[in-house]
Amino acid sequence: MHLFPQLHGLGIGWRPEVAHLVENRPDLTFVEVVSENLDSKKPLPLPIQQLRERGLAVIPHGVSLSLGGAERIRLKGVEHLARLAEKLGSPLVSEHIAFVRAGGVEIGHLTPLPRTQEALEILVENVEAAKKHLPVPLALENIAALLDWPDNEMSESQFVTQVLELTNCPLLLDLSNVYANAHNRHVDPRSEMLKLPLARTAYVHMGGGIEHDGIIHDTHAAPLLPGALELLRNFCEIKTSPSVMLERDEHFPSAEDIHAELDRIKEAMASGPAYAR
Amino acid sequence: MRGKIIQNGSQRLHETQLALAQALLGVGPIPKGFDATQVALAATAMRIKRMHSAARTWPELARHLGEDYGLLFAEYAATHPVQRTPRADVLEFGQFLAQRHKLPQPFKRLVRRLRLLTLLGQAR
Structure with missing residues (x-):
C-alpha cells in the first residue's frame, strides 16, 4: 500500500531529440513532458499519443507557475496543466519549489525562495490555490540553487518537509539537485537526502551536470555525475520499487550514450534489498 | 502584466524577489544582504x-x-x-x-x- 501516488519503473524526460530512442526502449514505463511545450487546447502530438497507446504514463511537468512568488499565481497556467492531465490520463502533475517571475519580470529560470515562515505561507497559499483546479495530485520538486537568500530561518530539508506536510503534496525528488546543493554548500549529500520526507516520493529526477571551479551546475546537458548516481544507489537501498527518470535537455549525445545512462539508472534501481523488488 | 500581491505584509518579499530577478537578468543592482559572487554566478549560468x-x-x-x-x-x-x-x-x-x-x-x-x-x- 502506498500513502502517496507513485509511478513505477524507469522513465525519461520526453524531448523531440529522444523520441526515437523512447520508441525503441521497451523497458520505459513513464515519460515526463514539459507542459509549457504542449498546447492543451489542440490534439496531442502523435508521438505522445503513441506512448499513451503503448501504456506509458505521461506526466505534465510545469516550469512557469512560480508557486513561490509573492503574488497570486496565474490561473491560466494551472488550467493548462489540468487540461493536459485530463487529456493524458496522468496520475499526477509536477512543479517546482521556486519562483520564476516578480512584478511582471520573467527570470526564465527556477529561482530559490528565502526559507522563511513568510515565504512558506505564500508558497502554501499558492499550492493550495493550484490544487483546487487540478484533477490529480501535484508533486513538488526540490531545485538546484546557485544562490541562497540572506535571511533563511530553516534548512532546505525543513522548508521542503514543511510545504509538503502543510499541503499534503507528494515529492518529486531530484537527487541530482540534492547532490549539487550539498556539494556546493559543503555538506554531506546522503545526510541531506535522509532529512527530506522521502516517504512522500512519487518519482525521482536524475539530470546531468558539470563541475566548474568547485561548483556543480545542474545543466541537464552533460552525463550524470558519479556522486549523484551514488546518491541514487543510497536512495534505492531504502526505497522499495523506486521510479526514476533521466532528464536531458541539451547537447544530446548518441542514442547509445543515452541508453547507457538509462542502464546506469536501472542498475542503481536494482540495488535495493531483494524483498523489496 | 503585474501579479497581485498575495498577502498583506508580503510587499517587502515581493520587492526583494523583483530586485533579485532584475539583478539576475543584469538590469539591476544586487539586493542588500545577498552574496554578490553567488548572484553573479547564477546570472552567468542563466545567460x-x-x-x-x-x-x-x-x-x-x-x-x-x-x-x-x-x-x-x-x-x-x-x-x-x-x-x-x-x-x-x-x-x-x-x-x-x-x-x-x-x-x-x-x-x-x-x-x-x-x-x-x-x-x-x-x-x-
Whole structure:
C-alpha cells in the first residue's frame, strides 16, 4: 500500500531529440513532458499519443507557475496543466519549489525562495490555490540553487518537509539537485537526502551536470555525475520499487550514450534489498 | 502584466524577489544582504543557458554567426530582457542583429516575417 501516488519503473524526460530512442526502449514505463511545450487546447502530438497507446504514463511537468512568488499565481497556467492531465490520463502533475517571475519580470529560470515562515505561507497559499483546479495530485520538486537568500530561518530539508506536510503534496525528488546543493554548500549529500520526507516520493529526477571551479551546475546537458548516481544507489537501498527518470535537455549525445545512462539508472534501481523488488 | 500581491505584509518579499530577478537578468543592482559572487554566478549560468536555448531554437542563425555568436548574444542579452519563449527571444535577437546590419538579407526577411506572424498570433 502506498500513502502517496507513485509511478513505477524507469522513465525519461520526453524531448523531440529522444523520441526515437523512447520508441525503441521497451523497458520505459513513464515519460515526463514539459507542459509549457504542449498546447492543451489542440490534439496531442502523435508521438505522445503513441506512448499513451503503448501504456506509458505521461506526466505534465510545469516550469512557469512560480508557486513561490509573492503574488497570486496565474490561473491560466494551472488550467493548462489540468487540461493536459485530463487529456493524458496522468496520475499526477509536477512543479517546482521556486519562483520564476516578480512584478511582471520573467527570470526564465527556477529561482530559490528565502526559507522563511513568510515565504512558506505564500508558497502554501499558492499550492493550495493550484490544487483546487487540478484533477490529480501535484508533486513538488526540490531545485538546484546557485544562490541562497540572506535571511533563511530553516534548512532546505525543513522548508521542503514543511510545504509538503502543510499541503499534503507528494515529492518529486531530484537527487541530482540534492547532490549539487550539498556539494556546493559543503555538506554531506546522503545526510541531506535522509532529512527530506522521502516517504512522500512519487518519482525521482536524475539530470546531468558539470563541475566548474568547485561548483556543480545542474545543466541537464552533460552525463550524470558519479556522486549523484551514488546518491541514487543510497536512495534505492531504502526505497522499495523506486521510479526514476533521466532528464536531458541539451547537447544530446548518441542514442547509445543515452541508453547507457538509462542502464546506469536501472542498475542503481536494482540495488535495493531483494524483498523489496 | 503585474501579479497581485498575495498577502498583506508580503510587499517587502515581493520587492526583494523583483530586485533579485532584475539583478539576475543584469538590469539591476544586487539586493542588500545577498552574496554578490553567488548572484553573479547564477546570472552567468542563466545567460549561458539562454544563449544555448536560442541557438537550439534557430541553429542556422547560430551557424551563420559562427565564432561571433557568443559575443553578439552577450551584447544583446545585456540590453534585452529574456522574452516569454525561446522562439520570441531568438527572434528579438534577430531583430537586434538586423538593426545593427549584421544580418544578411535572407535572415532579415525571415525575422521580419516571423515577428509579424508572432504579433498577429498574439492579437488573435
